Amino acid sequence: MDSLITLASDPTAWAALATLVVMEVVLGIDNLIFISILTNKLPEEHQAKARRIGIGLALILRLALLGSVAYIVQLTEPVFEVFGKGFSWRDLILIAGGLFLLWKATQEIHHSLDPKPETQGTAKVQIGFAAAIGQILILDLVFSIDSIITAVGMTEHVPIMVIAVLAAVTVMLLAADPLSRFIAANPTVVMLALGFLIMIGMTLIAEGFGAHVPKGYIYSAMAFSAGVETLNILARRRRQAKAATGG
Numbered sequence: 001m002d003s004l005i006t007l008a009s010d011p012t013a014w015a016a017l018a019t020l021v022v023m024e025v026v027l028g029i030d031n032l033i034f035i036s037i038l039t040n041k042l043p044e045e046h047q048a049k050a051r052r053i054g055i056g057l058a059l060i061l062r063l064a065l066l067g068s069v070a071y072i073v074q075l076t077e078p079v080f081e082v083f084g085k086g087f088s089w090r091d092l093i094l095i096a097g098g099l100f101l102l103w104k105a106t107q108e109i110h111h112s113l114d115p116k117p118e119t120q121g122t123a124k125v126q127i128g129f130a131a132a133i134g135q136i137l138i139l140d141l142v143f144s145i146d147s148i149i150t151a152v153g154m155t156e157h158v159p160i161m162v163i164a165v166l167a168a169v170t171v172m173l174l175a176a177d178p179l180s181r182f183i184a185a186n187p188t189v190v191m192l193a194l195g196f197l198i199m200i201g202m203t204l205i206a207e208g209f210g211a212h213v214p215k216g217y218i219y220s221a222m223a224f225s226a227g228v229e230t231l232n233i234l235a236r237r238r239r240q241a242k243a244a245t246g247g
Contacts, residue, residue: 017160020151024168026219030200031058031143032172033193034101036180037108038132040190046129051176054136059169061144066161072148085210090149095208097142101201104135105194112190142204192229196222 032055039050065072075093078086151161183189199221203213 016157017163020160020164021167023151024147024164025171026215027143027147028058028168028172030196031139032176032179033196034104034139035136036176036183037190037193037197038135040180040184042129042132047180048177050129050132050136051180052173053133054140055169055172055176057133057137058140058144058172059165061140062148062165062169063162065144065148066158066165072145075145076149087208090145091208091210093142093145093208094204097139098201098204098206098208100135100138100142101197101204105197105201109191109194112187112194146204146207186233188232189229192225195225 035051035054039047039054042050075089078088080087147165148161151164183193199218203218206213
């Protein structure tokens with residue numbers, strides 16, 4: 001208890017907390033985009049439940065990983081070498097997660113452009129729900145490990161990490177339904193979000209092979225693209241409103 005009081009009175013700890021909260025929220029955007037796209041493919045009555053389960057799993061995984069920080073740090077130690085390049089378990093997880101994102105985003109783009117309608121029976125809906133949760137769990141694990149290892153590099157205080165994780169997951173919970181509705185109402189946003197997932201997947205693979213990609217470049221590109229798409233949406237709505245009024 002005394003250590004927590006001492007920590008709370010330390011300005012450096014508050015600065016680290018603020019930085020970690022921002023970082024966790026930004027990293028959570030990647031996770032949330034994937035969850036929103038995936039759950040929007042489920043029947044409407046199952047979408048909110050799947051989102052809550054997906055975000056809840058992200059929270060559980062992050063807290064569980066924080067409870068084993070000493071082990072997680074060891075994931076950065078090389079386990080084998082290929083042509084003089086050492087690969088750790090973290091590298092392998094990032095590469096696998098990046099490949100999964102590339103596969104999933106490409107598959108979703110194919111389904112979006114495929115003109116053939118797909119029938120959804122009861123059995124397929126049940127399998128789809130289980131498959132959606134399984135895929136969310138895989139990406140939750142990848143993003144959680146990357147998030148916790150990054151957090152460990154920024155502070156050694158576990159309470160600060162826990163608070164940052166709770167804050168980020170709270171933001172994800174609040175933003176999940178509005179983001180999913182926005183994506184569902186604007187089909188062009190789906191393609192843009194899938195493009196984001198491809199870029200994130202390539203970044204994870206590059207990080208796994210030791211090529212550091214500054215996150216600022218990635219999120220700046222995402223923000224610029226989102227800004228352009230927002231202008232397109234506003235212009236489209238203005239044209240539709242003008243057409244409705246006969247102007």
